[in-house]
Every structure is written in C-alpha cells, then in structure tokens.
Amino acid sequence: MRLLEANNIHGGYGGADILHGASIRVDNDEIVVIVGANGAGKSTLMKAVFGLLHVREGEVLYQGKPITNTRPEQMVSRGIAYVPQEYNIFPSLTVQENLEMGAYALRGNIRPRLEKVFSVFPRLRERRRQEAGLMSGGERQMVAIGRALMIDPKLLMLDEPTAGLSPKLIDETFERIRGIRNLGIGVVMVEQNAKQALAIADRGYVLATGANRFEDTGANLLANREVAEMFLGG
Amino acid sequence: MYILVELLQLSIYGIVLGSILTLGAIGVSMIFGILRFAHFAHGDLITVGAYTGLGFLMMTNAPFWFALPAGMAGAAIIAVLIDQTVYKRIRRRQPVILLISSFGIGLILRSFVQIIWGPHVFSFPGGIQRPWLVWELAIIPNHVWIFLAALIIVTLLHLFLTRTRVGKAMRAMSDNMDLALITGIPAERIIMITWLLGGALAAGAGVLLGLDSRLTPTMGWNILLPVFAAAIVGGIGRPYGAIAGGMLIGLAMEISTLFLEPSYKPAVAFLIMVAVLIARPHGIFKGAW
Amino acid sequence: MELSGIAAYLVSFFTFVGIYGILALGLNMQWGFTGQFNIGIAGFFAVGAYTSAILTTPESPWHLGGFGQPFLVGVLGAVIVSALVGLLIGWITARLRTDYLAIATIGIAETLRLIIANESWLTNGVRGMSGIDRPFSDFFQALGLSSAMGSLIVVAAFLAGVYFLVERARQSPWGRVLRAIRENEPATEAAGKNIGRFRLEAFVVGSAIMGLGGALYAHYFGFLSPEAFLPLYGTFLVWVMLIAGGSGNNLGALVGAVVIWTIWSGSEFVMSASLPEGYGGYAGPLRVILIGVLLQVILIARPEGLLPERAPQAIATTRRERARQQ
Structure with a gap:
C-alpha cells in the first residue's frame, strides 16, 4: 500500500528554492x-516532507491524505518519525528517558514499545540507565533511531544514519534498518554510503x-553505469 | 577558637541564605535552559510571592506555613500570566529583547507591590525567637525550618524532574529544543509548566526570605544579583548546579562579613560570579541537569 | 502657574532631556551599533557625576577632595575616569555572551552604588555631596541669564558635540565594522577584523559619553546621593528612550529622550492633579507602571522604534563579503 507520496516539491530555507520539483x-x-551529490537537496527534501521547512509548491500525501506543510508534532501523531543527522539525542537524559520522550506524543502503556525497541537494539537494554550523551557514536545512533521507533511509526525517516560510524558499525546499522523494515515499517533514508x-x-x-x-530498484541503480560514474565513485 | 565558632555560626547563616538563593536560582536556571534568556524579573517575582503569602495569611488568619503554598500558587499563576501576555509575543525575537522586557516587568511588579501594600515594612507573624544553644552556636529555630522547607521543595522538584513525563520533557527541551519539537513534545505546554515551577520556586524563596528577615518591595530585587550569581556559578541552564551554586554563594556572602561591611554582601556574590564567568564560562560544576 | 514658573520648568525639562539624550547616545553606541547589552548605565552615570563633583568642589572634610578645579577639568576628568572604568569592565567581559554581559554590567552598577553609599571618605555616603556649582555661572550672569539657563546652554552644546561625533562615527568605516559585527560576527571575523578590539572601543566610547552625562547632571542638579543612581532612573529610562526612539539611530535616541521624558515628567503633573488627597504616594509606582507597560507595548507592537535604523549599509557589505568568500 502507498504510504507516502511527495510530488513535485519546490521549497527551501526561505531564500532561493533548493528543491525544484x-x-x-x-x-x-x-x-x-535517496542518494546524490552534496548540495543536491537530499536532506532538504526530508525536512520539507516532515514539515520542518516550507513547501512552496507541490504536495505531500500520507496514506492518500494531504499533509503538506503539517507541523512536525502532528506528523508524529500520525505515525511518521524523523531522525535528524546531528543532535539527534537528548544528551543529559538516560537512554531509557530518551526512549520515553519518543513516546511522549502517545499516551498509554509504553512498556511493550520499549520492549520492541530493546529487541531491535539489545545493547540499549543493557545501557538503559546510562546518560545518552556519554555514549559512543554508534550507540547514540541506536538511541536516536530507538527514540523514533517509540511512536510505533508506520514511516521512519532517517537522515544519514551512518554518518561518522566505523565500517563495522555501518554494516550493523544497515542490518538493524532491515530488521525495522521487516517489522512492517516503511523506511526512507538519505545516505552518503550510497553503495x-x-x-x-x-x-x-x-x-x-x-x-x-534517476529512480529504480536499488539493484538496478547499483548496476546503472551512469549512476555509478556520477554518484557512486566509479 | 573564637574564630572557629564565629566561622561556624556564619556558615549556618550561609546555609540558610544559600537555601533561599537556591530556590531562586533553580528557577532562573530552568527558564534559561528552556527559553534561553536571563529572567530579570525573577527578583520581583520573589517579592510578589512573599507578599502573596502574607496577603493570604492576612485574609485567612491561617498559620504561617500556609503562606508557602499560597505564595507559591499565586506567583506561579502570575508568572504564567506574564509569559502568556508579554513574553510569548516576543519569544521569537532575540533573547535579549526578552531580557529588557523582563527588566521592565520587574519594575512593574515592584510598583504593584508598592501600590497594594504601601511603603510599610511587614513581617510574618512569629515574633522574635529564642535561639537554641548547641555547643557554642546559637541556632534560630526559623533557620532550621527554612533549611528544611527548602530541602523538601528541592526534593519534590527533583522527583518531578526525574520521575514524571512532564519533568523529563522539561529536561529534554532544555537539552535540545529542535529535537523535542521533532519528537512531538508539546513545547508551549512545557514552557507554561516551566513558568509555573519557576514562579512557585521564586515564591518559595520569597516567603522563606521574608521569614528570615522582613518584607519590603525591594527584597527580591536586592537578592537578584546573588540569585544570578548562584545560577551562573552552578552553570546556568543546569538546575542541579544551582543548588551547589546557591550554597557556595550563600556561604561566601555570610563568611565575607568577617572582614567586610555586611552591606557589601551582594558585591561579594557578584565578584565570585565574574571570576567564574571569566575562568569557567560554563560554570564550575560539571554535567548537564 | 506664573509665566516665570513655566519658563523655569521648561529650562529644567530640556536640561534633563539633554542629559538623558547624551546617555541614550552613549547606549546607542554600545547597543544600537554594536549589540552590547549594558544595563549598568547608572554605574557609568554615577562615576562621571562623582568624579566631576570631587574634582570641582572646594576642599571639604566630608569627602575626598574637593580639588576646586574648573568645570571643564571636572568634565574632562569624568570622561576619562568613566572611559577607564569602561575599559576595565569591557576588557574583563570581552568574551562574555550578551546575557552574561547584561548581568555583569548591572552587577557593576549595583556594586558602584554600594561603594558610593558605604565609602563615606570618598563620597560622603548616603548623606550625599552638595555645593556642586553650575557651569560658568558668572559668565552667564554677566549676560543676564540665570545659572539654570546657563546649564541648559552648556548641556545643549555638549549634546550637539556628542551628536556630531557619534553621527560621524556611525558613517565612518569604524561604525560600519561595528554594525557588521552586530549583524554577523563570524563573517566579520572572517573578513579579518579584530572583533574584540572594535567591541572594546565602542564600549569605552559609550561609557565615556555616559560619564559625560553624569558630570553634566552633577553640575546642573548641584547635589548627588546614591538614590539618584538607582537602576530605574539611571538605566531603565535610558533603555526605554533608546528602544522607543529606534536603536541604531542617533536621531531616534534623541527623539526617544524627548518623548519618554515628556511622558515621564508629564505623568507627574497628571497624577499629582488627578490622584485624590492622601494618595500622592501612589504617583511614583503608577508612573513606573506606565513606563513599564509602554516598553512592553513598544517591544510587541513596534520593536524598531519611532525612527528605525536607516541605511543598513554594513549588512550589504557583509553579504557581499560573504559571497566573495564562497
């Protein structure tokens, strides 16, 4: 089923448009x-879809209903979660408190959701009383994604989830993202590690x-020579 | 020996003053953490809280301790009203605009206190107390009550900040406002609760300060500088640091009277603050909240 | 009121407008041009006033000096001492963020007030200093003018001089750098400007202007006590004047001084005429509330003031510089 559709989006940070359709x-x-060179507007597109900056032209549909320029807190209550690239945790809160904040918009028992996040990221269970700001980069990323999962999203938006991580952690993160998809959650992410x-x-x-x-299946894009030359470093 | 007794005696006063400063400084620190501006009307909010407590006692003849919850409720409501009518409208501009606005709000509050209660000096009922003699030290019963009351208020606040959803959301907003919005934390409601708490804590400081000495329309303005000093020494934006900052400033102010005129006490607080600002611009105590 | 009474009132009115106008120009140098948040104006005002008083009064057992120097020496001393105090404070607070600077400056102003109130050997404490002569009173008497009228002329002359200087400074390359710092500090720094130095210079110049205002006040009023330097009169009114007039605009600062002083002193008349018998004590607080509410209304409804800042040339320069770097 069609979860999200953004058509012909124009907009930017107030000055000239960065997105041109x-x-x-x-x-x-x-x-x-979503891949592309620096400055291609990848992160801008994510922010525009999530309502963090103004969409001047075009429309965003979620489950078939228009949500163009909806405020972020309403996005959350509809089941869309967004993880920014930087500053994506509450450093002075513990891991568990970070996760609890993720569920702030939803009332009710958060225990099952907490368990679900801990099953995706078992490390977070071990470290749940730890202050999040004192953790390693990889662990922080888990906290950030875990926080987003707490709203039980139908759509998860990730802005460069592997930026600054070691190769081993990158593999692990992608593995987790597959796990999240297998829970039935649609995932859209911007990535520099394009291949x-x-x-x-x-x-x-x-x-x-x-x-x-270009748009195609992941495998076809990887196989496309033009894409490979232009964007994947040969 | 005599000097030691004197030092201990002054330390008792310092802890009492520090308890009062702490309550004010936590509010300043919380407001700074979430709204990013130094709230210059906080001293006058302290005054308003004290007088509201006094007014409640005058109207109801209730025992003294009712002044504390009554003043706290009154100042909390007034703080929210100020935010909703004035600060909220200019929040999106530079934080310094809020600062100058709050300076004016402070003068308005002080003037209302002068109009309603006149220039007379008031005291809370209770009269002169006979101190308890412990070893060589004279301990005034009210000082013990002030310390305990402040301790209870701070403990309740701590439980609120670490155990409740709203308290955690306040800490989250102070940590990272943008992320809090993305997460779906309702910013306006949390800001309102911050003002409720800031106002209540200011009134706590005011009532206890009034119990320790007297009520005057400038009582809060006169301790604003030490309150800021406590907040800054503790690392502004970090309410837990404010406790340590409050105690340090309170002790320093009282102990300074060994070799300085007592009227220079606010200047002592100020000098410590400046020294800390220069040496450690983020406060001397580590950690965030 | 008799005609002569009205004339005397007008002389006093415009003298105060002139003194406040000078303070507002000093603040505009710091806040309007450079974005430095000084809410310790009262402190610099006091330093200037006491310095000139100590220098010019005859020798007295009640305070330091006096040194019996002429008026102009007193004024010069006031300017120098307040500039030095500004230099010291500006140097100490150079690296502080805006709100810390605000707290630091009000702390300094309050500390100075405590010193004035407590150090009797220096200032005669709360009993205050009296016998400060009006400027050139013999000369004006010879012209058939009252000493108050003479003060007004002297204040007006200094105001014109200060206005000329700050206007020149605003249009100079130096003034453009100040505004560039205010608008975009990183870009200005990247353009190779020593930000700390420019900032300190503006702070010192502003402080010196405030000290001048203090000296003129001392010589007009003739009596000084710590009461005159409460934050309400020394600091708050000046801020309201600058914000009402339009920060960044020197003419706006003067317009603000006229308008706010009219409201402030006019409200005294209105209240003493309209408050019932026995309620006179309410006039002071009511006037403060009036000005306080006025400030909030301006901040909410017209934050740029009556005369907004003109020709933001510096911003254009900075943009161009930024574009060049990219």
Whole structure:
C-alpha cells in the first residue's frame, strides 16, 4: 500500500528554492534510499516532507491524505518519525528517558514499545540507565533511531544514519534498518554510503540540483553505469 | 577558637541564605535552559510571592506555613500570566529583547507591590525567637525550618524532574529544543509548566526570605544579583548546579562579613560570579541537569 | 502657574532631556551599533557625576577632595575616569555572551552604588555631596541669564558635540565594522577584523559619553546621593528612550529622550492633579507602571522604534563579503 507520496516539491530555507520539483514515494515494507551529490537537496527534501521547512509548491500525501506543510508534532501523531543527522539525542537524559520522550506524543502503556525497541537494539537494554550523551557514536545512533521507533511509526525517516560510524558499525546499522523494515515499517533514508545503502534498498532515488535524476530498484541503480560514474565513485 | 565558632555560626547563616538563593536560582536556571534568556524579573517575582503569602495569611488568619503554598500558587499563576501576555509575543525575537522586557516587568511588579501594600515594612507573624544553644552556636529555630522547607521543595522538584513525563520533557527541551519539537513534545505546554515551577520556586524563596528577615518591595530585587550569581556559578541552564551554586554563594556572602561591611554582601556574590564567568564560562560544576 | 514658573520648568525639562539624550547616545553606541547589552548605565552615570563633583568642589572634610578645579577639568576628568572604568569592565567581559554581559554590567552598577553609599571618605555616603556649582555661572550672569539657563546652554552644546561625533562615527568605516559585527560576527571575523578590539572601543566610547552625562547632571542638579543612581532612573529610562526612539539611530535616541521624558515628567503633573488627597504616594509606582507597560507595548507592537535604523549599509557589505568568500 502507498504510504507516502511527495510530488513535485519546490521549497527551501526561505531564500532561493533548493528543491525544484523533487518527488518520492514510499510503500509499506520497503526501504527507500535517496542518494546524490552534496548540495543536491537530499536532506532538504526530508525536512520539507516532515514539515520542518516550507513547501512552496507541490504536495505531500500520507496514506492518500494531504499533509503538506503539517507541523512536525502532528506528523508524529500520525505515525511518521524523523531522525535528524546531528543532535539527534537528548544528551543529559538516560537512554531509557530518551526512549520515553519518543513516546511522549502517545499516551498509554509504553512498556511493550520499549520492549520492541530493546529487541531491535539489545545493547540499549543493557545501557538503559546510562546518560545518552556519554555514549559512543554508534550507540547514540541506536538511541536516536530507538527514540523514533517509540511512536510505533508506520514511516521512519532517517537522515544519514551512518554518518561518522566505523565500517563495522555501518554494516550493523544497515542490518538493524532491515530488521525495522521487516517489522512492517516503511523506511526512507538519505545516505552518503550510497553503495551499501542501495544494496539493502528496495528502491532508490538519485537527486541532482533539487530534482529527481534517476529512480529504480536499488539493484538496478547499483548496476546503472551512469549512476555509478556520477554518484557512486566509479 | 573564637574564630572557629564565629566561622561556624556564619556558615549556618550561609546555609540558610544559600537555601533561599537556591530556590531562586533553580528557577532562573530552568527558564534559561528552556527559553534561553536571563529572567530579570525573577527578583520581583520573589517579592510578589512573599507578599502573596502574607496577603493570604492576612485574609485567612491561617498559620504561617500556609503562606508557602499560597505564595507559591499565586506567583506561579502570575508568572504564567506574564509569559502568556508579554513574553510569548516576543519569544521569537532575540533573547535579549526578552531580557529588557523582563527588566521592565520587574519594575512593574515592584510598583504593584508598592501600590497594594504601601511603603510599610511587614513581617510574618512569629515574633522574635529564642535561639537554641548547641555547643557554642546559637541556632534560630526559623533557620532550621527554612533549611528544611527548602530541602523538601528541592526534593519534590527533583522527583518531578526525574520521575514524571512532564519533568523529563522539561529536561529534554532544555537539552535540545529542535529535537523535542521533532519528537512531538508539546513545547508551549512545557514552557507554561516551566513558568509555573519557576514562579512557585521564586515564591518559595520569597516567603522563606521574608521569614528570615522582613518584607519590603525591594527584597527580591536586592537578592537578584546573588540569585544570578548562584545560577551562573552552578552553570546556568543546569538546575542541579544551582543548588551547589546557591550554597557556595550563600556561604561566601555570610563568611565575607568577617572582614567586610555586611552591606557589601551582594558585591561579594557578584565578584565570585565574574571570576567564574571569566575562568569557567560554563560554570564550575560539571554535567548537564 | 506664573509665566516665570513655566519658563523655569521648561529650562529644567530640556536640561534633563539633554542629559538623558547624551546617555541614550552613549547606549546607542554600545547597543544600537554594536549589540552590547549594558544595563549598568547608572554605574557609568554615577562615576562621571562623582568624579566631576570631587574634582570641582572646594576642599571639604566630608569627602575626598574637593580639588576646586574648573568645570571643564571636572568634565574632562569624568570622561576619562568613566572611559577607564569602561575599559576595565569591557576588557574583563570581552568574551562574555550578551546575557552574561547584561548581568555583569548591572552587577557593576549595583556594586558602584554600594561603594558610593558605604565609602563615606570618598563620597560622603548616603548623606550625599552638595555645593556642586553650575557651569560658568558668572559668565552667564554677566549676560543676564540665570545659572539654570546657563546649564541648559552648556548641556545643549555638549549634546550637539556628542551628536556630531557619534553621527560621524556611525558613517565612518569604524561604525560600519561595528554594525557588521552586530549583524554577523563570524563573517566579520572572517573578513579579518579584530572583533574584540572594535567591541572594546565602542564600549569605552559609550561609557565615556555616559560619564559625560553624569558630570553634566552633577553640575546642573548641584547635589548627588546614591538614590539618584538607582537602576530605574539611571538605566531603565535610558533603555526605554533608546528602544522607543529606534536603536541604531542617533536621531531616534534623541527623539526617544524627548518623548519618554515628556511622558515621564508629564505623568507627574497628571497624577499629582488627578490622584485624590492622601494618595500622592501612589504617583511614583503608577508612573513606573506606565513606563513599564509602554516598553512592553513598544517591544510587541513596534520593536524598531519611532525612527528605525536607516541605511543598513554594513549588512550589504557583509553579504557581499560573504559571497566573495564562497
């Protein structure tokens, strides 16, 4: 089923537009990866879809209903979770408190959801009383994604989840993201580690100067010579 | 020997003053943590809290301790009203605009106190107390009550911040406002609760300060500088640091009277603050909240 | 009121407008141009006033000096001493963020007030200093003018001089750098400007102007006590004037001084005329509330003030510089 659809998005940070008609779509149970050169508007597109910056033209549909320029807190209550690239944890809160904050918008018993996150990231259970700011980069990323999972999202949006991680941790993170998809959650992520990301992607988009350049299955994009030359470092 | 007794005696006063400063400084620190501005009306909020408590006692003839919850409730409501009518409208501009606005709000509050209660000096009922003699030290019963009351208030606040959803959300907002919004934490409601707590804590400081000495329209303004000093020494934006900062400033102010005129006490607090600002701009105590 | 009474009132009114205008220009140098948040104006005001008083009064057993120097020496001394105090404070607080600077400056102002109140050997403490002469009173008497009128002329002359200087400074390359710092500090720093130095210079110049205002106040009023330097009169009114007039705009600072002083002193008349017998004590607090509410209304409804800052040339320069770097 069609989960998210963003059509012909134009917008930016107030000055000149950065996005010039970018479009994406995400279905249930799939990982969608957005790649592209620096400044292509990948992160901007994520923010525009999530309502963090103004969409000047175009529309965003979620489960078929328009949500263009909806405020972030309403996105959360509809089941869309977003993990920014940086500053994505509450450093002075413990791991468990970070996760609890993720569920703030939803009332009710959070225990089962906490258990679900701990089953995806067992390390977080061991360290749940630890202050999140004192953890390693990989662990912080787990906390950030775990916090987003606490709202029981139908759609998870990740902005460069593997930035700054060691190769081993990158593998592990992608493995977890597959696990999340297998829970029935649609995942859309922006990635610099394009090859690895496309390898686990069901579908992918290549963005250039704020608009779609290519879209195909992850495997096809990886096999596309033009894409490989331009964006995947040969 | 005499000097030791004197030092211990002053330390008792210092802890009492530190308890009062702590309550004010935690509020300043919380407001700074979430709204990123130094709230210059906080001293006058302290005054308003003390007088509200006094007003409640005058109207109801209730025993003294009712002044504490009554003043806290009154100042909490007033703080929220100020935020909703004034600060909220200018929150999106530079934080310093809020600062100058709060300076004006402080003067307005002080003037209302002068209009309603006149220039007279008031005291809470209780009269002069005979001190308890412990070893060589004279301990005034009220000082013990002030310390215990502050301890209870701080403990309750600690439980609130670490055990409740809203308390944790306050800490989260102070940590990372953008992420809090993305997470779906309702910022406006949390800001309102911050003002409720800040106002209540200020009133706690005010009532206890009034119990320790007297009530005057400038009582809060006069301790604003030490309150800021306590908040900054503890690392502004970090309420737990404010406890240590409050005690340190309170002790330093009282002990300084061994060799300085007592009227220079606020200047002592100020000098420590400046020294800390220069040496450790983020406060001397590590950790966040 | 008799005609002569009205004339005397007007002389006093405009003298105060002039003194407050000078303070507002000093604050504009610090806040309007450079974005430095000084809420210790009262402290610099006091330093200037007491310095000039100590220098010019005849020798007295009640306070330091006096040294019996002429008026202009007193003014010069006031400017120098307040500039030095500004230098010291500016140097200490150079690296502080805006709100810390605010707390530090009010702390210094309050500390100075405590010193003035407590150090009797220096200032005669709370009993205050009296017998401070009005400027050039013999000369003005020879012209057939009252000493109050003479003070007004002297204040007006200094105000014109200060206005000329700060306007020149605003249009100079130096002033443009100050505004560039205020608008975009990293870009200005990247353009190779020594930010700390420019900032300190603006702070010192502003402090010196405030000290000048203090000296003129001392010589007009003739009597000084710590009461005159409470934050309400020394600091708050000046801030309201600058914000009402338009920070960053020197003419705005003067307009603000006129408008706010009119409201402040006019409200005294209105209240003493309209408050019932026995309620006179309420006039002071009510006037403060009036000004306080006015400030909030301005901040909410017209934050740029009556005369907004003109020709933000510095911003354009900075943008261009930023573009060049990229």
